[in-house]
Amino acid sequence: MLSFIGLGLYDERSITLRGRDALGSADAAFAEWYTSRLSGTNIERLEALHGIEIEVRDRAGVEQYPGSIFDAAADGHAAFLAAGDTMISTTHVDLRLRAHDRGIDTRVIHGTTAQTAASSLTGLQNYRFGKATTLPFPETHGGVPGSVIETIESNRESDLHTLVYLDIDGENERFLTGDRAADLLGDPLGDPLGVVVAQAG
Amino acid sequence: MLSFIGLGLYDERSITLRGRDALGSADAAFAEWYTSRLSGTNIERLEALHGIEIEVRDRAGVEQYPGSIFDAAADGHAAFLAAGDTMISTTHVDLRLRAHDRGIDTRVIHGTTAQTAASSLTGLQNYRFGKATTLPFPETHGGVPGSVIETIESNRESDLHTLVYLDIDGENERFLTGDRAADLLGDPLGDPLGVVVAQAG
Structure with missing residues (x-):
């Protein structure tokens, strides 16, 4: 078993x-x-x-x-x-x-997940989330992938939130932080409102 | 507290x-x-x-x-x-x-949720789910609400799965069952593939 x-x-x-x-x-x-x-x-x-x-x-x-x-x-x-x-x-x-x-x-x-916690802690209903995406470290992907921006914009057009997972490199204990993600996403998305959920549990 | x-x-x-x-x-x-x-x-x-x-x-x-x-x-x-x-x-x-x-x-x-379990038990990646919806009891809503069909069709157009919560009436211990949901959704959606997740835990 x-x-x-x-x-x-x-x-x-x-x-x-x-x-x-x-x-x-x-x-x-x-x-x-x-x-x-x-x-x-x-x-x-x-x-x-x-x-x-x-x-x-x-x-x-x-x-x-x-x-x-x-x-x-x-x-x-x-x-x-x-x-x-x-x-x-x-x-x-x-x-x-x-x-x-x-x-x-x-x-x-089963275990509790970031998907659940993000909705739960922000008070944003899980029905109002569209497709989720992951923002990778920009240095490993040559900047912000177009697919990430497309996913967020497509959800916004449908009046839906997007859960953006921030990349982690667990083996090297590197974590993409909320402030860095805000810097990366602010410009291409026209400075939208974002909420960071960290160390939930 | x-x-x-x-x-x-x-x-x-x-x-x-x-x-x-x-x-x-x-x-x-x-x-x-x-x-x-x-x-x-x-x-x-x-x-x-x-x-x-x-x-x-x-x-x-x-x-x-x-x-x-x-x-x-x-x-x-x-x-x-x-x-x-x-x-x-x-x-x-x-x-x-x-x-x-x-x-x-x-x-x-936090607790474990149906949202997590549905993705986890089916093996369908949570990135591939669009907006979720709830299928209510047809007798209380005069059939299947158009919004449910629209949500599923819109997700299918984007090649995304839809998590469809089945309505419950906890106080009267009534639960919308998977076979009934299949009957309700099969025709309007052109007999799509559906997977029921029940009694997960």
Whole structure:
């Protein structure tokens, strides 16, 4: 059995009781910290709370070489952990499908996500959001991609908000900050009103 | 202090550890069960798990007569509970604003939501969803509202999925089912592919 467990938004207490129970019953635990990470905690504190050793895998260790994860899930109960919900935004759907192909049972234990928190904390109804987008680091994409501006403008034409995820580079602990995003988006969008939601949880 | 605590998606174990801690430290707890409800549990089991009496309030008891909630929050620590996230979809933003006007500190403790779970369980990336909509009971709206069809068609033109929430009437325990929704939407939309997500958690 392979349980995909969302750790939620902020620290080691953002997990659900169901998630904690599942992790507590696991024989082996793996985590990825590269698509996102919990800003209020670290792996050591997660290990201490849940009483289990957690092996952190980099992108290659999840996407190219997941063999030992599958082996642990085939022999017993393995937990795969990620911040937020394990299947959202950058999906681990592929890992789940590959486990399925190997005859391994899987389940998803949901976590709280930025998508929910952004709507909830701003008081903006989730019905009023159009397509979401991610603003990448400008240095890795040669500025702001046209698709980001197009998405926001298209939503504005329909009188909809846009949830703009700010890029993170979890492995190098680099985060695109709200003020930098405002600088990047202000000009091309005609200085619109933006609200930054940070460290929700 | 007034803590808005999301109970999450399915049963009494869908709450986060942070939510459980906050509820455990509350002097009084209120819940609403009319915008949604947890299909895997009931108030009695929630009370037993958390060791606190929970007063369930109907719509009028939240929206028109929230006085006793504010009184409890002004005198001590009150918890306001709802399924999913307390601020999403049908928002309790107004309650939060009114508490703020009375000088009461508030906080939101997020819960897992149908919005997240639908994307996560289907494997459909949340970036590929356009505006969401709710399909109401046809008998209360004289059929399928044109706005629902327009939202779905507009998203399809942009090659986006639509999350269609199915109406619930929590106080009368009536739920619009997936097969009924398929009957209602199939014809006007030219028999599209739909996926039902039910009892996620």
